Amino acid sequence: MSRSVLSLVGPVILLATLLPGCHDDEGDLNPSPPHRDTITLTYENPLEIEIAADRQWALLLHDRTASSGPAIQLVDLEAREVLATQILDYYDVYDIEFLPNDEACFAGRPHGNIGYAVQFVHLPDLVLGARVMLTDTAGTHGYLAVDTTGGFIYCSHAGGGAQDAIYRIRLSTHAIMDADNDGQPPYGFDNGLVGGLFDRPARIFFDELSGKLVAANLGADFITFVDASLWGTLERGAGLTFPIAGTSHLSTAWAGLSAVRADGMGAGAGVYVFAGTVGNSAYLSRFGISSHGLDLLETAAGRQWRYRNADIRVHARADVFSVFVLQHDSAGVGVGQYRLNNLQLVAGSPYRPLVIPDTSLCAVGIDPVNDRLVLGDAHHPRLELMEIR
Secondary structure, eight states, X not given: OOOOOOOOOSOOOOOOOOOTTSOOOGGGOXXXXXXXXXXXXXXXXXXXXXXXXXXXXXXXXXXXXXXXXXXXXXXXXXXXXXXXXXXXXXXXXXXXXXXXXXXXXXXXXXXXXXXXXXXXXXXXXXXXXXXXXXXXXXXXXXXXXXXXXXXXXEEEEEOOGGGEEEEEEETTTTEEEOXXXXXXXXXSEETTTSBTSOSSEEEEEEETTTTEEEEEESSSSEXXXXXXXXXXXXXXXXXXXXXXXXEXXXXXXBTTBOOOOOSEEEEETTEEEEEEEETTEEEEEEEETTOSSOSEEEEETTOEEOOSSSOEEEEOSTTTOEEEEEEEETTEEEEEXXXXXXXXXXXXXXXXXXXXXXXXXXXXXXXXXXXXXXXXXXXXXXXXXXXXX
């Protein structure tokens, strides 16, 4: 999906998140002056920045809007250097994830109008591995989710109607796993298998504790939950329709609001946060895997969310307990920090970078180990590292 290039003005004021039970003497909250910290890259304008905190690596995905065209960079955040780059022979790319065993994968559309695919990549050299074709050219692209315990990657696809689907690939073999019990295509867990399950599925997550897939829908006011243990057990052609055991919808309608869609979404430690717009009001909402409805929904006047890809980042550790969102307000573009317990803006937020100039902030990653944001520049090949305070 296309995203507008972001703008940014103003100084950085960084304040720590206060939690219930922590002392709240605001006189102790004045931060020391922030310092400038940048990393020189090969290409500008990342669509997405993913962080492997245990290795201090950042994967940068560049789509067709970058001067490089579709490309990947692997960056060492501690050494402050690019480890490898790879230009991709793809029409466009959409999402990227770190995987176990020195692998990554991205979702993209290869040249030739042949459909959508998941491409595996070896780390740290970024040599391309297996490519798994998922769908024809119907509909629009999807997003990725990783089940590290079970050893699977999932990819959503907003194919439309019966072709709205989620696909599963086994990490050890790079083989696509049939969602029904016949071992024959079509392989997706789709509306042709269980009617009414999805409506333009987009961002997806795998909930490790419950074993469920969590899928945002852009065409209807609900989030879809699917128990992953259903894979390979259902009979295609049996006329199954939602609901069946192991599937559920969580309504996103709230207090008379309709068209409450998860345009952007993030997750961490079992907390799911999504953002969208109704009329002229931006909103943030949260829920959990066992929620019967939304836990809360907060509207924000005078703000617009900025979506490129995964630009909603949840930092659920108790001493931070916040969600970070790219946003545009009257002062420009920054990274808003909101408390997870009430979705209220933290005092001193949004964060406004020191180095990346106005109109250039385009992507944000989060390093939860070192409590810092990793910010991408649309016009210059560099990252800015910013401390979360």
